Amino acid sequence: MTPAAPAEVRDKADVLEHPRRPPLWRRPRYRALQRAQRTVWGRVFVDRGGDQRDTVWVVGGGKSGTTWIAEFINHRNDHRYMFEPLTPPYVPEFAHFRRGQYLRPAQADPRFADPMRALLTGRLRNRWADHLNCAPVAxxxxIKDVHANLLLRWAYDNLPGVRIVMVIRHPLAVxxxxxxxxxxxxxHEFDPEPARFLEQQDLVDDFLAPHVHGIAAASTLVEQHAxxxxxxxxxxxxxxxxxxxxxxxxxxLRWNPERExxxxxxxxxxDLSSAQTKLRRPSRTAGYGGSLSRxxxxxxxxxxxVDSSEVRAAMRIVSAFGLDELYGDDPRPRVDDISKVMAAVA
Structure with missing residues (x-):
């Protein structure tokens, strides 16, 4: 038995349509034109931005909507768009970073500090990171990334002025x-591999000590992903x-876009008010045949x-971290403004 959603949300879940013709931006000729454009501007472009104060960093877990939101912010293609530079193994400068690398704010090791500074100040150029860029001059x-959440405080303290937009989505949706x-x-980008977190002693000491046994004992994919x-x-x-x-x-953002x-x-x-219609468009990385297209x-x-036992297993873990203040076993978030519970979670 699946959990019951609020009526107004449930109505959204029950709407099904016949598959439609792909929108213009997903048709082969249009996508071929996009690829040609990116091939040029992903290699030959001018980054006229200054230091990190000219950088917007959109971060969040993979499958949380980061691409959708990054493309909305960059709807005019007036930013140099850098796509997932921390995703292994594409960018050599980050080859030694773990997937889910944690840095304490005081970390000064140049093996980590130097590539982070190069990234956030725009000095890094890389064919993978720049392959979706469409701005010849910006x-x-x-920067959009899905493996950077544990680096944010380091960046905030060491590169002041970078604007960080963090995306969060219901755990079971993710x-x-x-x-x-x-x-x-x-x-193996979406394999949970919980050992990668336990192998980072600073992370265990700072945040995970009460949860080490549970993380190590997680036996199902749902538990490991949670x-x-x-x-x-x-x-x-x-x-x-x-x-x-x-x-x-x-x-x-999906259900109350004006406020968000x-x-x-x-x-x-x-000013993003004139661009709200862009939110109706799936991101470039959303597969055709996904939820929106159906x-x-x-x-x-x-x-x-998901069945009720999977929901209970995931939410038990979410509750252990104090994150049940944000989400429960139905789709709607429990708070209107997630920032209100920042620094207060257990």
Whole structure:
């Protein structure tokens, strides 16, 4: 038995449409034109931005909506767009970083500090990271990453002025999407591999000591994915206070875009009101045939994919980290503004 969602949310989950013709931006000729454009501007471009103060860093767990939100912010293609530079093994400068690397704010080891500075100040150039860039000349840069959550406080303290937008989405929505995607992506990118967190002693000492036994004992994929989701979110939520970074709740942006766009625009110091229709467009990395193309709300689709025992197992772990203040066993977030619980989670 799947958990019951609120009526107004459940209505969204039950809407199904016949598969439609792919939108213009997903048709082969248009995508071929995009690829040609990116081939040029991903290699030959001018980054006229200054230091990290000209950088917007959109971060969050994989499958949490980071690409969708990054493309919305960059809807005019007026930023140099850097795509997942920390995703192994594409960028040599980050080859020694773990997937889910943690850095204490005082970490000064140049093996970690130097590539981070090069990235956030725009000095890094890499064919993979720049392959989606469509701006031949840009005075601002937008970096989108899904393996950076545990690096945020280091960046905030050591490179002041970088604007950080962190995306958070319901744990079960993320878990279901990652489990669907894991078999078809290279390099085990969506395998939970909880040992990678336990092997980082600083991370264990600072945040994970009460959870070591549970992480090591997690035997099902749902449990392992739940720990992954908790770790990548609890660390920044405990490290930051409201206003230091901006938190975007995927569900709030999906269901109440006007309010969330206003908040995001205020943080970035820009006007995004005229671009709200862009939120209807799936991201470039969303597979055609996914929830939106089938007429299903991606904020609620997971409720039809997990049974009650899986929900209980995941939410037990979420509760152990104190993150049940944010999400429960239905799709709707429990708070209107997630930043209100920053630094207060257990």
């Amino acid at each position: 005075e601002r840069r937008l 878990i279901v999407s990652r489990m669907d995607t894991a078999p078809v992506v290279p390099f 720990y992954w989701w908790c770790i990548e979110n609890v660390v920044p939520l405990r490290q930051f206070r409201p206003g230091e970074i901006h938190i975007v709740c995927y569900e709030h 766009v206003q908040r995001l625009a205020a943080y970035l110091g820009t 007429g299903v709300d991606p904020g609620t689709a997971w409720t039809k994919r």
